[in-house]
Amino acid sequence: GENVGLHLPTLSVQEGDNSIINCAYSNSASDYFIWYKQESGKGPQFIIDIRSNMDKRQGQRVTVLLNKTVKHLSLQIAATQPGDSAVYFCADFETPDSSYKLIFGSGTRLLVRP
């Protein structure tokens, strides 16, 4: 999407290490963000979301951090496993024509080395 972008197209990590995937957005009015995981040959799978009234939200092995000051969010995966290998998209809702539409960033491919 135009306003949601990612810093790195590919991230390679050692199995067991922590992974950090970054995402920048430009619309200061964005107030809800979603991280999706897409494995090869599958549809995007919801991982975790965060609203703008929070700066951190934790799930199982995943944490999303939101920094509204610099319009940046990140997805942290603890103890990365081979099954975490996938493309990760951040997404937010934007209103280019007054309708709320889910806009995806360009995606980061996470490769987990054994």
Add this chain to the structure above:
Amino acid sequence: DTEVTQTPKHLVMGMTNKKSLKCEQHMGHRAMYWYKQKAKKPPELMFVYSYEKLSINESVPSRFSPECPNSSLLNLHLHALQPEDSALYLCASSQEFPSNGHETQYFGPGTRLLVL
């Protein structure tokens, strides 16, 4: 049941064929979506249905014709497609139409379409 299902998984069609993609959800969601995803790209919105009525058409060519027969089903009818229409077609659903931008969308596995 938190699943969105799509059939077929794969489809190969010629430029003169007519085919349909099907999507089904039983989560009681009232908004359903079609997205198109090209290789190595993020999904792009095509259509949105809310309460079985077409709410958004992202200027999609008329060779793609969506249909929402009931609140659980969403079809995408294909006719006279071009090779550049080859892509992964994803269906998604959410509880309601995102009138406030806070509706999580759940995606199906997609139909991988190849147009020859």
